[in-house]
Amino acid sequence: MQIEIARIITTAIESAQEIGALPHFAPPEIVVERPKDPSHGDYAVPSALQMARLARMAPLQIAERIVNFLEETAYFSKVEVAPPGFINFRLAESWLVQQVDNVLQRGPAYGCFPPQKGGPKKVQVEFLSANPTGPFVVGSGRNAVLGDTLANLFQASGYEVQREYYINDVGTQIDHLATALQVRYAQALGEEVADPKEYAGQYLVEIGEVLAEEYGDQFLHGDNTDFMRREALSRILNTIREDTELIGVRFDRWFSEASLYTEQTYDLVYSKLESQALLFERDGAIWLRSDEDDEDKENVVVRSDGRPTYFASDIAYVWDKLVKRNFDRAIYIWGADHHGHVKRLKGATEALTLDPYKITIILYQLVSITRDGEPVRQSKRSGDFITVREVVEEIGSDAFRFMLLTRSADSAMELDLELAKRESSENPVYYIQYAHARITSIFRRAKEDGATMGGGDVNLLEHPSEIELIRQILRFPEAVRFATDNLAPHQLTYYAQELAAAFHAFYRDCHVVIEDDELTAARLKLVKAAQITLANNLHIMGMSVPDQM
RNA sequence: GUCUCCGUAGCUCAGUGGAUAGAGUAUUUGGUUGCGGACCAAAGGGCCGCAGGUUCGAAUCCUGCCGGGGACACCA
Numbered sequence: 001m002q003i004e005i006a007r008i009i010t011t012a013i014e015s016a017q018e019i020g021a022l023p024h025f026a027p028p029e030i031v032v033e034r035p036k037d038p039s040h041g042d043y044a045v046p047s048a049l050q051m052a053r054l055a056r057m058a059p060l061q062i063a064e065r066i067v068n069f070l071e072e073t074a075y076f077s078k079v080e081v082a083p084p085g086f087i088n089f090r091l092a093e094s095w096l097v098q099q100v101d102n103v104l105q106r107g108p109a110y111g112c113f114p115p116q117k118g119g120p121k122k123v124q125v126e127f128l129s130a131n132p133t134g135p136f137v138v139g140s141g142r143n144a145v146l147g148d149t150l151a152n153l154f155q156a157s158g159y160e161v162q163r164e165y166y167i168n169d170v171g172t173q174i175d176h177l178a179t180a181l182q183v184r185y186a187q188a189l190g191e192e193v194a195d196p197k198e199y200a201g202q203y204l205v206e207i208g209e210v211l212a213e214e215y216g217d218q219f220l221h222g223d224n225t226d227f228m229r230r231e232a233l234s235r236i237l238n239t240i241r242e243d244t245e246l247i248g249v250r251f252d253r254w255f256s257e258a259s260l261y262t263e264q265t266y267d268l269v270y271s272k273l274e275s276q277a278l279l280f281e282r283d284g285a286i287w288l289r290s291d292e293d294d295e296d297k298e299n300v301v302v303r304s305d306g307r308p309t310y311f312a313s314d315i316a317y318v319w320d321k322l323v324k325r326n327f328d329r330a331i332y333i334w335g336a337d338h339h340g341h342v343k344r345l346k347g348a349t350e351a352l353t354l355d356p357y358k359i360t361i362i363l364y365q366l367v368s369i370t371r372d373g374e375p376v377r378q379s380k381r382s383g384d385f386i387t388v389r390e391v392v393e394e395i396g397s398d399a400f401r402f403m404l405l406t407r408s409a410d411s412a413m414e415l416d417l418e419l420a421k422r423e424s425s426e427n428p429v430y431y432i433q434y435a436h437a438r439i440t441s442i443f444r445r446a447k448e449d450g451a452t453m454g455g456g457d458v459n460l461l462e463h464p465s466e467i468e469l470i471r472q473i474l475r476f477p478e479a480v481r482f483a484t485d486n487l488a489p490h491q492l493t494y495y496a497q498e499l500a501a502a503f504h505a506f507y508r509d510c511h512v513v514i515e516d517d518e519l520t521a522a523r524l525k526l527v528k529a530a531q532i533t534l535a536n537n538l539h540i541m542g543m544s545v546p547d548q549m
Numbered sequence: 550g551u552c553u554c555c556g557u558a559g560c561u562c563a564g565u566g567g568a569u570a571g572a573g574u575a576u577u578u579g580g581u582u583g584c585g586g587a588c589c590a591a592a593g594g595g596c597c598g599c600a601g602g603u604u605c606g607a608a609u610c611c612u613g614c615c616g617g618g619g620a621c622a623c624c625a
Binding site for chain 2: 031033034035036037040044046049050052053059082083084085086131133168170171172173174283284285286287299300301302303304305307309310313335336337338339340341342343363365366368406407408410411412413414423425426428430431433434435437438439441442443444445446449482486490491493494497498501504505507508509511512513514527548549
C-alpha cells in the first residue's frame with residue numbers, strides 16, 4: 001500500500017507539472033509514513049513540505065494542487081491536506097473489510113512476499129558460530145535468536161536463505177581443548193594427573209569418562225592429540241546441536257574452518273592476494289597491506305611460525321561465501337566484542353575485489369548475566385558458565401526467545417536469572433499466545449453451536465473494534481518488510497503485542513458466536529484472519545502457537 | 550588515547566528527519582449474569598544526559614562535552 005501511495009503521488013505530481021499547476025523540478029523520493037496520531041489517517045505523505053523550496057511555493061498550496069491531480073481509487077475514504085503541508089490518507093472501511101477475505105485466502109502465506117523478479121536472491125545468515133570448546137551458553141543465546149529470526153524474516157520476504165554455523169576447528173584453542181580432554185580421559189582411567197588449566201568445566205570430565213568406557217586405555221599413551229581433538233569437537237558440537245534445537249534453531253550447514261585449507265580455498269585466495277602485491281613481510285610474518293598507509297589497519301595473515309591466523313581463514317571464508325557458493329548477500333551475526341574485526345573483514349573483501357556491500361555484519365551488544373543482581377561470570381576457558389539448556393528448562397523456549405528478541409541489537413541487556421524465572425509468567429509472549437488460544441476457543445464454541453464462517457459477508461463488519469483489528473492485521477506485511485529491510489527482528493515483538501491488544505479489545509466489545517448467524521459468520525472470518533496473522537508472526541519469531549494454555 | 554554501542558516515564562525499553570514523544574511494568578481507580586479474567590478501560594508520571602550546529606521541521610543527522618558498557622594480540 002505504501003508503494004501504491006507513492007506511485008499515486010508521483011503520477012499526480014507529474015500531471016500537475018504537465019498542466020503547469022506545479023513548476024518543473026525533480027521531485028524528491030516520496031516517503032509514505034504511518035502517522036502516530038490516528039486522527040491523521042492511515043498514511044501520511046510529507047512530500048509537499050520537502051518540495052517547498054524546489055517549487056518555491058507554500059507547502060499547503062503544493063499539497064492542495066497534488067491532491068487535485070490524484071487519481072480516483074477505491075482505497076481511500078478521505079484524502080486531506082493538513083497543516084503545515086501533509087497529505088493524509090484514510091483507508092475506506094469498505095476496502096478494509098474486504099481485505100479479510102484476502103487474508104483468509106493467503107492463509108499461512110499471509111505476510112510473506114514472492115521472490116524477486118528473476119529468481120530469489122540467495123542470502124546466507126551465518127550465526128552463533130560459537131567456539132566449539134564448550135556448551136551453548138546463555139550469552140550466545142542472543143546470537144542464535146537474532147540470527148534465526150532474521151533468517152525467518154528473509155525467508156518470509158522472498159529470499160532463499162541458508163543458515164550456517166561456522167566451526168572454528170583449527171587453532172590453538174582447539175589444541176588446548178584436546179590437551180584438556182586427554183587429561184580428563186586419563187583421570188577417568190584412574191591416573192593421577194593435575195586438572196587442566198583451561199576448559200576445566202564439568203562437560204569435559206563427562207566426555208573423558210565416556211571415552212574411558214568406550215576405548216579403555218588404548219589412547220592413554222603416546223600422542224593422541226588428533227583423536228582427542230576429533231572426539232572433543234564432535235561430541236561438543238553434538239550437544240550444541242541438541243541445545244539449539246531446544247530453542248527451535250536448526251542449521252542448514254555446519255561449515256568447517258579446516259575445510260578452507262583442505263579444499264584449497266585458502267591457497268587460492270593467498271595466491272590471488274600475492275599476485276596483486278597485497279601481501280608483505282615484516283618481522284617474519286606475512287601481513288595484508290591496507291589501501292591507506294595506516295599501520296593500524298594492517299593485519300597478520302601468516303604468523304612467523306608459518307601458521308595462518310584466524311584472519312586468514314576469514315578471508316578465505318568470505319571468498320567461499322561470495323564466489324564459490326555465489327551468495328548475493330552474506331550476513332554475519334557477531335557480538336559487539338568483535339567489532340574491531342568489521343573493518344578488516346570489509347577491507348579483505350575489497351582486497352579480493354569483491355563487493356563489500358554484499359556482506360553485512362550485525363553487531364549485537366553483549367548480554368550480561370546476573371543472579372539476584374550479582375554478576376555471574378561467563379567463561380568457557382575457566383569452565384564457569386550458565387547454559388541455554390539450564391535456563392530453557394526453567395522458563396521455556398518461547399519466553400527465552402522473546403526475552404532476547406525484544407530489544408534492539410544495539411542495546412546491551414542484562415539477564416537476571418532469578419528475575420527471569422520469577423517473571424517468566426508475565427512474559428509478553430503469553431499475552432500474544434493467549435490471543436491465539438482464545439480464538440481457538442471461539443471456534444470450539446462455534447462448532448458446538450453449529451456456526452461456521454462459510455458464506456460470511458465481511459461487509460457486515462463495522463464496529464470500531466472490528467475495524468481497528470482489521471487495520472492491525474493489515475499492518476503485518478509492512479511489519480515483516482520493515483523488520484527485514486532494517487535488520488530489526490525486535491520490531492516483530494512490538495507489532496505482535498499491538499495486534500494481540502487489538503484482538504483482546506475486539507473480544508471485549510464484540511461477541512462472536514451470537515444469535516445473528518450472518519454476523520457470526522462475518523466475525524468468524526475476521527477472527528480467523530487474526531488467528532492466521534498471529535500464527536504467522538509467532539512462526540517467524542520461532543515461537544510456538546498454542547491452541548490452549 | 551583510538552574505535553564502537555548506549556543515555557527517553559519510578560523501573561525495563563520502543564520510537565522511519567515530521568503533527569500533542571509511546572508500550573510494558575509499577576502506582577491509583579473502574580469493568581464481565583457473556584466465546585477462557587494469563588483479559589479490558591481510565592488516571593497520574595517526561596529539561597528525550599548537557600551545549601552548540603544543520604533543517605521549513607531534530608529524541609532522530611553533525612560537532613563537542615558528561616556518564617555507563619564493549620573492543621583495541623603473530624588468541625579465536
